[in-house]
Amino acid sequence: MVRVLGINGSPRKYGGVAALLEVALEAARREGATTEMVHLVDYRIEPCIGCLSDEDTVCRPPCVIKDDMRKLYPLIEAADALIFATPVYWYGPSGLFKNFFDRLTVFENLILIEGRSRLEGKVAALIAVGNEAGVIATTAPLLTALVHMGLAVPPWGFTYFNEPRNPLSDPLTVLDAANLGRCVVLLTKALKAASPPYWYSPNIEWLPSAIKGILRSLDQLRFKQLQKRKISFDRVLKKKNKLRDADGGE
Incomplete structure (x- = not known):
């Protein structure tokens, strides 16, 4: 009931x-x-x-x-x-x-x-x-x-x-x-x-090792994404410099 x-x-x-x-x-x-x-x-x-x-x-x-x-x-x-x-x-x-x-x-x-x-x-x-x-x-x-x-x-x-x-x-x-x-x-x-014995667990044994793996994965993604972002940034800066040169460097 x-x-x-x-x-x-x-x-x-x-x-x-x-x-x-x-x-x-x-x-x-x-x-x-x-x-x-x-x-x-x-x-x-x-x-x-x-x-x-x-x-x-x-x-x-x-x-x-x-x-x-x-x-x-x-x-x-x-x-x-x-x-x-x-x-x-x-x-x-x-x-x-x-x-x-x-x-x-x-x-x-x-x-x-x-x-x-x-x-x-x-x-x-x-x-x-x-x-x-x-x-x-x-x-x-x-x-x-x-x-x-x-x-x-x-x-x-x-x-x-x-x-x-x-x-x-x-x-x-x-x-x-x-x-x-x-x-x-x-x-x-x-x-x-x-009917689980509990919902919130105060002690999840696998969590510390999982965090290490997640941090490694994020570091790898960060390295790859920053490389791509740097290429994009460089492209924008190069275009901006060309426009500045075309305006006489002002």
Whole structure:
């Protein structure tokens, strides 16, 4: 069974963010998943205090901050897939969502402590809703961070709406949200079937010798290409000198 957790980062439980998230979760259920939606506004979530910068081994679950993230961490760990949803506030996610997202560092940082991020191999998708511009500025860093944390983003794993009306009134956006939920479950099933012992390996034995071979190959290519580039440069300089001579050397 695939377990999908939807995370509503809007303070409005009834708004466009929640609406598109519910469409995605319904599509996930139609693919056989069990789903749950949490509204971050119901939780007291303090901002990250950056303890990782002082002592990297301190940053681990359940986090040194004693707040309601301790209720959310078990839900995140138990989920196979996460659908994040946020409104766009001044070219970024809501403060509510950002506080939550930063606090996921406790899972990612375990790669330094246990050799593996606890988010590794989970599937993640992203929904953003805004009244005008700012969607790409909001979502691009979040998608980058999700991949860096070890999560897998499926095809069509990102959708957005940036008009001042109900997103459910737009058929294409609704279709995108449904496909997002569907693809989340399909990819999760595929990854479960693959079932590798780990994805990110902290120790790849063949890597040092491979690097030596790659460097040798690059040196050879550099030598050959520089020879060709020098011929091209000389040709350009020769032509330039001819033009200068034709102009009287000025």
